[in-house]
Amino acid sequence: MGDVTILKIGNNIIVPIQTELHDNAARELQTEILRRIERTGVKGLLIDVSAVNIVDSFLGRLLVETAKMVRLMGTETVLVGMKKEVVLTLIQLGLKMQDLHTALNIEDGLALLETMVSNRFLQGRSHAKFKTE
Amino acid sequence: MPNSRQNSESFEIMISNFEDIILARQKVKFLMGEMCFSLLAQTRIVTAVSELARNMVTHAGQGKMTLFQVDGKRKTRGLKCIFEDKGPGIQNIDEAMQEGFSTANSLGLGLGGAKKLCNEFKIESVPGKGTSISIIEWL
Numbered sequence: 001m002g003d004v005t006i007l008k009i010g011n012n013i014i015v016p017i018q019t020e021l022h023d024n025a026a027r028e029l030q031t032e033i034l035r036r037i038e039r040t041g042v043k044g045l046l047i048d049v050s051a052v053n054i055v056d057s058f059l060g061r062l063l064v065e066t067a068k069m070v071r072l073m074g075t076e077t078v079l080v081g082m083k084k085e086v087v088l089t090l091i092q093l094g095l096k097m098q099d100l101h102t103a104l105n106i107e108d109g110l111a112l113l114e115t116m117v118s119n120r121f122l123q124g125r126s127h128a129k130f131k132t133e
Numbered sequence: 134m135p136n137s138r139q140n141s142e143s144f145e146i147m148i149s150n151f152e153d154i155i156l157a158r159q160k161v162k163f164l165m166g167e168m169c170f171s172l173l174a175q176t177r178i179v180t181a182v183s184e185l186a187r188n189m190v191t192h193a194g195q196g197k198m199t200l201f202q203v204d205g206k207r208k209t210r211g212l213k214c215i216f217e218d219k220g221p222g223i224q225n226i227d228e229a230m231q232e233g234f235s236t237a238n239s240l241g242l243g244l245g246g247a248k249k250l251c252n253e254f255k256i257e258s259v260p261g262k263g264t265s266i267s268i269i270e271w272l
Contacts, residue, residue: 020155020158020159022151022152022154022155023151023154023187024151025151053162053176053179054158054176054180054183055180056180056183056184056187057184057239057243057246058183058187058239061239083176084173085172085173085175085176085177086176088173088176088177089173089176089177089180089250092177092246092249092250093180093184093242093246093249093250094242094245094246094249095242095246
């Protein structure tokens with residue numbers, strides 16, 4: 001799906017969602033993100049939804065699941081840019097997104113992503129050390 | 134619904150696939166903008182419309198959304214959206230309204246969630262015949 005740009009910058013992939021995604025387009029975007037991570041091996045994924053006016057239960061669940069999927073590939077996810085109206089609506093709707101790391105904007109999101117990735121790397125190293133001893 | 138009277142032309146949108154859900158959302162957002170609803174109300178109702186329209190596509194294959202302005206008591210105005218389908222209907226409405234209940238392997242937030250997002254919510258369903266859901270948001 002060519003609707004959404006996927007940018008690779010350094011060790012991160014940045015996905016700014018700029019259009020209203022219908023369900024199939026959202027699923028295709030998810031597949032495309034997984035494909036790009038598989039191909040590039042980046043450690044961080046940042047999804048920017050600051051241009052998204054509506055997050056319903058489908059898109060919300062898809063975002064949470066995408067984060068879980070890429071985590072299985074060794075990549076951390078941060079969702080940024082949720083509008084206040086979207087946030088109010090999501091809470092009222094009852095959608096639980098606690099598994100998803102979030103930040104206010106891209107700048108904060110990249111900083112959070114950096115600490116998450118380095119924490120995971122350090123954890124991985126300490127485990128490796130423990131095993132060899 | 135009691136205490137509400139249609140006062141404008143109505144818009145009908147046939148919804149049979151996921152692209153139509155986006156069109157329905159855009160139409161509702163446009164009308165609500167024209168009626169001067171707050172951005173928060175627009176977001177809530179468009180989200181509810183998205184859930185209800187998706188329900189029609191998933192469970193009934195297709196359906197019809199009708200939109201019109203209504204007058205309430207004391208000069209209040211509102212927007213009414215009716216979702217009608219000729220799908221399998223709902224066996225147990227109370228159960229279907231509960232959070233977490235789903236027959237389609239989804240989160241089960243659609244119906245109950247949509248009810249929480251709007252001012253008035255009415256559901257009628259006859260198993261085997263279809264379902265009709267109407268929501269109203271007052272200005």
